[in-house]
Amino acid sequence: MNIHSDKILILDFGSQYTQLIARRVRELGVYCELHPWDMTDEDIRAFAPKGVILSGGPESVIEPNAPAAPQAVWDLNVPVLGICYGMQTMAAQLGGKVDPGSVKEFGYAEIRAHSQSRLLKDIEDRVNDEGHGLLDVWMSHGDHVSQLPEGFKRIASTKDVPIAGMADESRNYYALQFHPEVTHTTQGARIYSRFLHEICGCGDAWKPGRIIEDAIETVRKQVGTSKVLLGLSGGVDSSVVAALLHKAIGEQLTCVFVDHGLLRHQEGDQVMKIFADHLGVKVIRVDAEERFLRELAGVSDPEAKRKIIGRLFVEVFEEESAKLQGIDFLAQGTIYPDVIESAGGKTKKAHVIKSHHNVGGLPERMKMKLVEPLRELFKDEVRAIGVELGLPREMVYRHPFPGPGLGVRILGEVTKAAADTLRLADHIFIEELRRSGWYDKTSQAFAVFLPVKSVGVTGDGRRYEPVIALRAVQTIDFMTAHWAHLPYELLDVCSRRIVNEIPGVSRVVYDISGKPPATIEWE
Numbered sequence: 001m002n003i004h005s006d007k008i009l010i011l012d013f014g015s016q017y018t019q020l021i022a023r024r025v026r027e028l029g030v031y032c033e034l035h036p037w038d039m040t041d042e043d044i045r046a047f048a049p050k051g052v053i054l055s056g057g058p059e060s061v062i063e064p065n066a067p068a069a070p071q072a073v074w075d076l077n078v079p080v081l082g083i084c085y086g087m088q089t090m091a092a093q094l095g096g097k098v099d100p101g102s103v104k105e106f107g108y109a110e111i112r113a114h115s116q117s118r119l120l121k122d123i124e125d126r127v128n129d130e131g132h133g134l135l136d137v138w139m140s141h142g143d144h145v146s147q148l149p150e151g152f153k154r155i156a157s158t159k160d161v162p163i164a165g166m167a168d169e170s171r172n173y174y175a176l177q178f179h180p181e182v183t184h185t186t187q188g189a190r191i192y193s194r195f196l197h198e199i200c201g202c203g204d205a206w207k208p209g210r211i212i213e214d215a216i217e218t219v220r221k222q223v224g225t226s227k228v229l230l231g232l233s234g235g236v237d238s239s240v241v242a243a244l245l246h247k248a249i250g251e252q253l254t255c256v257f258v259d260h261g262l263l264r265h266q267e268g269d270q271v272m273k274i275f276a277d278h279l280g281v282k283v284i285r286v287d288a289e290e291r292f293l294r295e296l297a298g299v300s301d302p303e304a305k306r307k308i309i310g311r312l313f314v315e316v317f318e319e320e321s322a323k324l325q326g327i328d329f330l331a332q333g334t335i336y337p338d339v340i341e342s343a344g345g346k347t348k349k350a351h352v353i354k355s356h357h358n359v360g361g362l363p364e365r366m367k368m369k370l371v372e373p374l375r376e377l378f379k380d381e382v383r384a385i386g387v388e389l390g391l392p393r394e395m396v397y398r399h400p401f402p403g404p405g406l407g408v409r410i411l412g413e414v415t416k417a418a419a420d421t422l423r424l425a426d427h428i429f430i431e432e433l434r435r436s437g438w439y440d441k442t443s444q445a446f447a448v449f450l451p452v453k454s455v456g457v458t459g460d461g462r463r464y465e466p467v468i469a470l471r472a473v474q475t476i477d478f479m480t481a482h483w484a485h486l487p488y489e490l491l492d493v494c495s496r497r498i499v500n501e502i503p504g505v506s507r508v509v510y511d512i513s514g515k516p517p518a519t520i521e522w523e
Ligand SMILES: Nc1ncnc2c1ncn2[C@@H]1O[C@H](COP(=O)(O)OP(=O)(O)OP(=O)(O)O)[C@@H](O)[C@H]1O
Pocket: 230, 231, 232, 233, 234, 235, 236, 237, 238, 239, 256, 257, 258, 259, 260, 332, 333, 359, 399, 400, 401, 402, 403, 404
């Protein structure tokens, strides 16, 4: 069976949890795609899902012109599951009624499951005296369904909301006011499994091993006997693409790894060791440190620095591909959140906060076709595939590292001396995070070089040297982030080691800014 043959369509009404729904569905072995709620009827029919999930959302169905599910959803003759707003719009569209509640439910709630529902049958945390199942769930709503549509029965209630779940089993329509996709809803995965596997009849073919087989087949068909070029950074996404393409097309793949002198401690050697030595991948290491540093000399504006680095990346790639000749394809590590975000981005009028370096500007000018084997995958799936392909865990689970590297972590002008100092400080910080078990509890952590001098005293001597700032954040999608509350003892060890082991540092500070208002990188 094809891994894409059983697929679920998730229509996004703007909930904070929509991506989480998609991840839960994927974890249960079912392929799904997430599309905006106003997807056209034609596209929905063409997608041919085995079931549809309507997400939650911030709007109220009571307002005029509130978002609604397209007609095709009701005409497809497949099961539909409405979550929160999805339940409310289902009720409103099929002839029921939704009212603003006098009691709003945010957070924990206890659900009482009502008898005979195919969706919730025997799924419970506890049973009450009358034999009804009770579930601990997570709620986040103001409105509620006050009158069931024709043909529906109530399948769940809370003490404040009489209709917290409903179903029309003859048509396979189900709806829940709570969010089964969040981990606080302890039976959430079982509820989704019931919907996907039993009600929609989906299999569980979407698994790392099968995804790899499928991707290999697709790449081979697409590429034929042509040559493919991949920019390999040693980061998670491009590393997994390299391992996958190596398996799919072997010698037809050439990777270009640009050592711009702004990499982490011994990173260049590590990348070469893993890919060229162990995995036998063809990797060209371009030593471009001098060129990058020369062009960056005297430049201190963050955007100007980013633009220079971006341009140099493109130049290096162009030069290398010209040398190789006959390259028809450019491989990229585009992943599903990139696709979702750039689709949403078309209508958004966002400010440019910082221009992320982008190898995506390359293909059109180089007339190469794109190979993007990770386009459908979330980061956790990319990681699972990386492990399956035999990449070392440390590489697959490492924190992301921006393309411009230390260039945006040395504030102001970038110099070799600053890069060397920062590399050492960063290395100490990461080493201590790993030692203490905090590396895996943070999403990204690094050191920043601040070119302000401050006075210190070591032994009996005076120091007048720059400052190192440490930053560690916890985040799911890197769009918002909390600063990590690292233990004082850990910060203490890092601070002492950095000042003792690196002569060019007088002082260490810890960044306690969230995003927003700050960004994760300092420039
Ligand atoms: N030093 C480099 N040499 C060659 N290509 C690079 C380099 N740095 C970045 N790239 C290219 O830019 C792309 C985007 O970088 P990005 O940091 O977003 O992804 P990544 O490095 O693959 O993974 P991660 O997000 O885990 O760091 C990479 O996939 C890679 O193709």
